[in-house]
Amino acid sequence: MHPFLLVLAVLSAPAAPPPASETTGAVSPLLPSLCRPVDASAGGEGVLRCAGLVGTDVFLRGTEDARELALARPEGFLPAPPDGGRLGRSVVWRILGDRPVAALLRYRFPDAAGGAADVLLALKPARGNEPGCLVGAVEDTGGPSGSAPDRAAAFADRRAPLFRCGRDRPELDGLWSAAGRARMLAWFGAMAPDGG
Numbered sequence: 476m477h478p479f480l481l482v483l484a485v486l487s488a489p490a491a492p493p494p495a496s497e498t499t500g501a502v503s504p505l506l507p508s509l510c511r512p513v514d515a516s517a518g519g520e521g522v523l524r525c526a527g528l529v530g531t532d533v534f535l536r537g538t539e540d541a542r543e544l545a546l547a548r549p550e551g552f553l554p555a556p557p558d559g560g561r562l563g564r565s566v567v568w569r570i571l572g573d574r575p576v577a578a579l580l581r582y583r584f585p586d587a588a589g590g591a592a593d594v595l596l597a598l599k600p601a602r603g604n605e606p607g608c609l610v611g612a613v614e615d616t617g618g619p620s621g622s623a624p625d626r627a628a629a630f631a632d633r634r635a636p637l638f639r640c641g642r643d644r645p646e647l648d649g650l651w652s653a654a655g656r657a658r659m660l661a662w663f664g665a666m667a668p669d670g671g
Contacts, residue, residue: 490553491523498632501568503527505580507535513549522549528568531575531600535562544576547601553609554665556657560584567624569631575600577610577635579627584658594659595627600637608640609666614655637649 486547495518503526510523513534518552527546534549543552543564556562563581570576581595594616613630615623630648645663647656 491512497571499570501528501570502626503533503566503568505533505535505562505564505566507539510535524549527578528570529567529573531568531578533566533578542575544580545601546598546607551601551606551608553596553598554662556582556584557662557665558584559586567628569597569628571636571637574602577631579624579631581615591624594655595623597627597631599638599640602650606640608638608647609663610638611646611648612659614651614659616652 482507502636505525508527510525513522513524521536523535525535527533532548532554534545535550536545536549537543539557539561540559541555543555544562546551560582563583565613567579568575568577569579576599578599578600582594582596584592584594595613595615597610597612599607599610611630611634613623613627626649626650634646634648645666647659651659
């Protein structure tokens, strides 16, 4: 192969995600009773600020059965889940170097019919002028392919660092029940700016 073509092939190859060994984890509680109201004059009426990692707090809005969430700043809230989904009580952070690259959130669907009752979402926090967004989800099927938290962490480590909010589409990772897949695709559709 001609040296110029070799250099061109290397430069045009897609960037690889960082090795999983460089990514670490941390957990922060997500209990509304520990959160503080955001100043209403700053557009934060009804918004709670919950301590996350330094520089990456979690913002909540709405009631427990219709909870919306945003990372790093109180804008771009993730819509409330369908079917009465309830937000878990902690955030698992995936950290690369000194910055969080993803947050894993558990949602429980207590009235789910025909699908697993728990889903783990991987979200990318807002950073600088870039908005945060949903990267994807893992269904907690309790199957032989590893525990859902481990699979969600591996998925976030692989996908979140290079994920481009507003350009890349969130995806469902691993095996999903038909009902769980339908529920999540409807929720993903509600998150898209154009509703699609």
